[in-house]
Amino acid sequence: MEQKENKFKDSLPPILLILAIIALWEVLSLLFKVPDYLLPRPSQIVEVTWLKRAVLFKHLMVTLEEVLLGFVVGFAVGYILALLMFFSKTLRKALNPIVVISQTIPVIALGPILVIWLGYNIWPKIIVVAIIVFFPVTVNTFDGLISCDPDLITLLKSMGANKWQIFTKVQQMNALPFITSASKVAVTFSVIGAVVAEWIGSDKGLGSYILQSNAQIRTPQMFSAIFITSLMGIVMFFIAQLAENYLIPWQKGGNGSQKK
Amino acid sequence: MEGNSSHSKIKVDHLEVTYNMNGSQQINVLNDISFEMQEGGFVCILGPSGCGKSTLFNAIAGLICPTAGNIYLDGQSINGKTGLVGYMFQKDLLLPWRSILENICLGTEIQKKDQAESLSKAKKLIQKYGLSGFENYYPKFLSGGMRQRAAFLRTMMLDNEVMLLDEPFGALDAQTRLSMQEWLHEVWRDSKKTIIFITHDVDEAIFLAEKVLVLSHRPSTILQYVDVPLPEKRSYEMMGEMEIIKLRSELFKIIRQESSKSLGMDDIEIEAGLEKA
Numbered sequence: 001m002e003q004k005e006n007k008f009k010d011s012l013p014p015i016l017l018i019l020a021i022i023a024l025w026e027v028l029s030l031l032f033k034v035p036d037y038l039l040p041r042p043s044q045i046v047e048v049t050w051l052k053r054a055v056l057f058k059h060l061m062v063t064l065e066e067v068l069l070g071f072v073v074g075f076a077v078g079y080i081l082a083l084l085m086f087f088s089k090t091l092r093k094a095l096n097p098i099v100v101i102s103q104t105i106p107v108i109a110l111g112p113i114l115v116i117w118l119g120y121n122i123w124p125k126i127i128v129v130a131i132i133v134f135f136p137v138t139v140n141t142f143d144g145l146i147s148c149d150p151d152l153i154t155l156l157k158s159m160g161a162n163k164w165q166i167f168t169k170v171q172q173m174n175a176l177p178f179i180t181s182a183s184k185v186a187v188t189f190s191v192i193g194a195v196v197a198e199w200i201g202s203d204k205g206l207g208s209y210i211l212q213s214n215a216q217i218r219t220p221q222m223f224s225a226i227f228i229t230s231l232m233g234i235v236m237f238f239i240a241q242l243a244e245n246y247l248i249p250w251q252k253g254g255n256g257s258q259k260k
Numbered sequence: 261m262e263g264n265s266s267h268s269k270i271k272v273d274h275l276e277v278t279y280n281m282n283g284s285q286q287i288n289v290l291n292d293i294s295f296e297m298q299e300g301g302f303v304c305i306l307g308p309s310g311c312g313k314s315t316l317f318n319a320i321a322g323l324i325c326p327t328a329g330n331i332y333l334d335g336q337s338i339n340g341k342t343g344l345v346g347y348m349f350q351k352d353l354l355l356p357w358r359s360i361l362e363n364i365c366l367g368t369e370i371q372k373k374d375q376a377e378s379l380s381k382a383k384k385l386i387q388k389y390g391l392s393g394f395e396n397y398y399p400k401f402l403s404g405g406m407r408q409r410a411a412f413l414r415t416m417m418l419d420n421e422v423m424l425l426d427e428p429f430g431a432l433d434a435q436t437r438l439s440m441q442e443w444l445h446e447v448w449r450d451s452k453k454t455i456i457f458i459t460h461d462v463d464e465a466i467f468l469a470e471k472v473l474v475l476s477h478r479p480s481t482i483l484q485y486v487d488v489p490l491p492e493k494r495s496y497e498m499m500g501e502m503e504i505i506k507l508r509s510e511l512f513k514i515i516r517q518e519s520s521k522s523l524g525m526d527d528i529e530i531e532a533g534l535e536k537a
Contacts, residue, residue, distance in 0.1 A: 155353045158321045159367045159418065160343025169370070173357050250357045250398045 040220035049224040055209075060228055062205040066122060066194040067236070070129020071187060077130060078137030078186075079179070085138070086145045086171075103135050107193065111200030120201060128197035133186040140182035144175025177251060180244035187240045191233040206232075268296040268332075269454045270320070270345075270422050275329035277315050289315045291479035293329070297471075299421070300452045304465035306511060307475030308519040313458045316480075317424045320456070321347045333422065343371065346415035346423040350430045352407040354399035360410050361386070361395040367418040378417065385413045389447060405436040409443070416451070425457045429464070438496075441467055449492060462511045466504060467494065474514055477521040483514055 022042045028034075029041040036044055049056065081099065085092040107128050114124035148171045156166050198207025206229045213222035245252065277290040289312040297303055307313050318324045320331055322342040330337050338344050354363045361382055368378035386392055391409055399407055408428055415423055428444075429437045445468060448455055459465050465472050466488055474484040489503045498504065 149353075151349060151351055152353055152355070154323065155347070155349065156366075156370065157323060157342055158347040159370045161370045165370050169366070170355065173355065176357070248357070250400070 037217050037219045040223055044220045045223045045227065048220040049228070052221060052224065056206075056224065056228060059204060059206045059209045059225070060232065063191075063194050063198070063207065063229070064232065066125040066129060066197065066205065067190050067232070069122070070126045070194060071133050071190045073126055074130035074133025074186065074190070075137050075183070078134035078182075079141055081134065081138045082141035082145065085142050099135065099138055102131060107131055108196055108200065111197060115201040124201065125194055125197035125205075128200075129190045129193040132189045132193040136182040136185045136189075137179065140178040141175055144178030145171050147178075148174040177244075177248050180240070180247055184237060184240045184244065187236045188233050191229060191236060195229055269299040269301065269334065270456075271296045271332040271335075272316075272320070273330045273332065275316070275319060275331065276327045277312070277319055277324065278327040288479035290319070290326075291481050293475075293480065293482060295473060295482060295485055297454055297456070299454055302448055302455045302457070302468060302470045303473055304457045304459055304469035304471075305473045305475060306460065306462065306465050306515060307480065308477050308515060308521070309460060311475045311477055311518070312480040313475060314426055316475075317347065317426050317456075317458065320422075320424060321345055343418075344420060344422075346418055346420040348411055348415045348423065348425045348428050350427040352399070352404075352411040354407055354410060354414075356399055359396045359398060360391065360402065363399065363410060364414045364417055366414055371418065382413070382417060385416060389413060390443070403436070404432050405440055408432065408440060412444070412447070416447075416453070422454045422456070425455060427458050427460070430459070437464075444468065445494065460515070462508055462515065463499065465511070466490075466508060467496070467499060472511065474511065475518075477518045483518070484511075 026042050029039060034041075040048075081095060085095050110131070111124060111128060114127055118124050118127070152170050152174075153166055156170060161169070194205065195207035195210070198205040199211055202208045203212075206225050210222050210225045210229070213219070213225060272293055272295050275290055275293040276288070279287045279289060281287055293316065295303075305313050305316070315324070319326050320338075322338060322340050322344065325340040331339055333344055354360075355366065358366070361379070364382045364386065365375070365378050368382075369375065383395070386395055389409060389412075391406060391413070394402060394406065394410075399410070402410065412425075412428065415425075425444075429440050432440060441464060457465075457468060459468075469488055470492075472484070472486050472488060473482060474486075475481070476483050486507070488507065490498055490501075499508075
């Protein structure tokens with residue numbers, strides 16, 4: 001009960017601050033008569049969002065699909081790479097530079113060639129998102145697996161555990177908090193990845209809608225799409241946070257002492 | 261030789277452990293260690309730090325293979341065989357993601373014993389040895405003493421008749437330590453386990469053990485294997501008896517002499533060697 005009250009108290013300041021900024025924005029824009037193609041007022045953005053809701057929703061679903069598929073592919077690849085690097089020292093040495101190089105190539109430059117290779121469809125977007133997502137997952141999962149207390153492994157060995165048991169009961173569990181925090185980072189980046197991928201070659205999705213609106217100087221419409229994109233990132237982060245709370249309950253403090 | 265060892269619970273026979281460092285350099289940690297223990301006995305091992313007490317345990321637990329010599333459990337050689345003796349460390353090593361009950365059942369789970377049976381057995385142990393009410397707590401919410409108790413019960417769950425305890429109370433504060441010693445002694449009398457207990461605290465060794473085994477500085481050999489002239493049921497008042505005071509100062513003298521020989525320098529090398537092994 002007390003916790004709920006605290007949660008409410010904690011979330012109050014940021015909400016008030018955001019509301020204050022929006023109000024200030026509205027008032028100042030009215031006061032100085034800022035034209036809406038330069039900076040639309042919040043009320044105009046809300047209005048446009050409502051008017052264009054059907055179109056925006058269609059584009060949102062396209063981007064969401066790219067984000068989710070890209071995340072799943074990137075996460076799977078990232079996790080498998082971490083396992084390979086963890087279990088084989090040779091693969092670790094071989095893969096390490098490639099993993100780093102993959103992050104130094106600007107994905108935005110990679111986009112056009114992906115379109116040429118794979119066509120004007122969802123695949124270039126999935127790949128761009130996956131390239132962004134796999135990196136934190138690989139790095140963190142590997143760190144989580146390798147950072148396991150060697151004494152815990154000795155303990156399990158003394159009990160007669162085999163390698164698989166040591167992996168599932170200790171190393172994998174030790175890596176779990178690392179994996180969930182990587183996922184929080186990755187899921188936020190994946191939204192940006194999808195939008196950037198759409199800029200390279202697409203006529204669907206929030207990213208391409210932002211670009212089209214900008215070209216037509218429909219600034220309120222553009223802002224509307226930007227906010228929806230941002231909202232999507234926030235919701236994804238929130239979902240990742242919920243998943244983390246569910247997956248690693250032992251890290252919660254205070255009243256979470258008792259299990260189940 | 262097999263015949264001789266059949267009546268003792270555990271027999272360490274001319275055990276030698278040598279580590280290879282960087283291929284060329286060799287460090288002889290244990291040199292010709294031989295001792296026997298009867299079933300239900302309690303032996304404390306005393307020795308200067310870095311003398312290879314933990315190496316001795318790792319060899320008995322099968323985590324490292326002896327360079328020479330044998331270890332017998334009930335007359336059978338157990339060189340390099342894990343899972344046959346219980347092993348408890350200075351750190352409690354409870355898994356933070358498991359409740360106390362789940363931690364206590366870790367060993368039985370690994371050895372694929374019947375889970376329902378293990379759970380009811382664990383609950384009984386928890387009841388009996390003062391952890392009831394904490395079954396479903398995560399380890400981080402328990403005190404150091406309670407965590408060590410849970411670690412001990414986890415070791416007990418495996419039904420190994422021999423238990424190796426490597427400075428289990430070393431990280432506890434003095435008060436908790438005393439009560440844990442009394443607790444352990446009671447559990448031992450009650451459970452009839454055969455216990456080998458490493459410590460560098462002379463008082464702890466005398467209070468707990470039936471026999472004290474003193475190791476020398478590396479390469480470790482046995483300097484003493486003495487009886488503690490105390491009855492099975494003991495109290496701290498008995499520590500003031502003349503015989504005990506004499507034994508105590510005698511042990512202190514040996515330990516101090518040995519400690520002065522080890523200047524700590526090569527302890528670091530040993531650690532590195534252990535990691536490699």
